[in-house]
Amino acid sequence: MADVKRDSAIAEVDKQDVPVADEWELFSTPAPLINMASRGLMRLAERRLKPFGASAGQLPVFYLLRDGGAMTQRDLARLARIEQPSMAQTLARMERDGLIRRASDPRDGRSSLISLTKKALAKAPALRGALHAGRAELVEGFSEAEIAMLCDLLRRLNRNLDRGVAKEIAE
């Protein structure tokens, strides 16, 4: 009986004896809801992917190199929309785990061309399956129109965020 309780204190706030009034304030705005969703997604993805020896941050790499192609670290970072050091760290872990290989770029001595190993390519279908299932679970009870609406709103939000960051840099 206590087993269900042991796992995560997060999913069961409303059954507590603590006043819940604050919660509405804390999660009445989009930002914390997005943050919470992101953390939930990460946890779920981690749980789904771990059995296959992969993790959430590696997914863009798997996706971008899925057809056996090669790419520069810079391009991987840019297409995955993360900063270069973040991608460097992810690639370091993937190399450690034998998922990627680096070949020196003949046209540029600074960079190397990253590609998935056979081991990684073999995992790809399983990962895609896990993601597909996860996606279905995530939007369970949503109509296609609602999903499209959500994506649209999020894209607009992201545009605002990009703009905001850019603006503040220009002083």
Next chain:
Amino acid sequence: MADVKRDSAIAEVDKQDVPVADEWELFSTPAPLINMASRGLMRLAERRLKPFGASAGQLPVFYLLRDGGAMTQRDLARLARIEQPSMAQTLARMERDGLIRRASDPRDGRSSLISLTKKALAKAPALRGALHAGRAELVEGFSEAEIAMLCDLLRRLNRNLDRGVAKEIAE
């Protein structure tokens, strides 16, 4: 001219010479959009809060203890919806920075009652101002109805996530 470029490679994908077809695939589903939004929010919040000597993860603590009250670490974690060790780490940093104080709980020898220091309480109004501004910027161009819709969709998504996690634990 290059100054605008230096800051962040993330906000300027579409002006590149790299094929963009993949990007649509990578960001056509809610999950990556949420992840991206969350990272954007974090970056923005960090930038807004740093001048005041605070950071994003501390906001729930500031909020929950804003009236000078005290609370257990456990309750802080539960109301902020993060795991206990995460809250412990946040509190450790806040203590390091002189933002919180711990008083031993007379009714329970295991826990201590956390409260904001005067220094932290003094910051609170500024933080609230920064957040208010940030929130406005975030949802710029959104109608109130759209914001409400977004929050509603996100809440449903979060429920699905909670349920998914709970389900997988029950085997």
Next chain:
DNA sequence: ATATTATACATAGGTACCTATGCAATGGCT
């Protein structure tokens, strides 16, 4: 009263991001 279970916290280790900064190869410009 004592033994067991549950709870509150601490600690260890890991992922995924970020910014700031240094270094080395490139590619113009003169």
Next chain:
DNA sequence: AGCCATTGCATAGGTACCTATGTATAATAT
């Protein structure tokens, strides 16, 4: 050819999460 800004990557250090596990106190059941 030689200088120099740019670019690709590496490294250092930090925040914010997570899971797994240990430890002491508290609550409960015998």
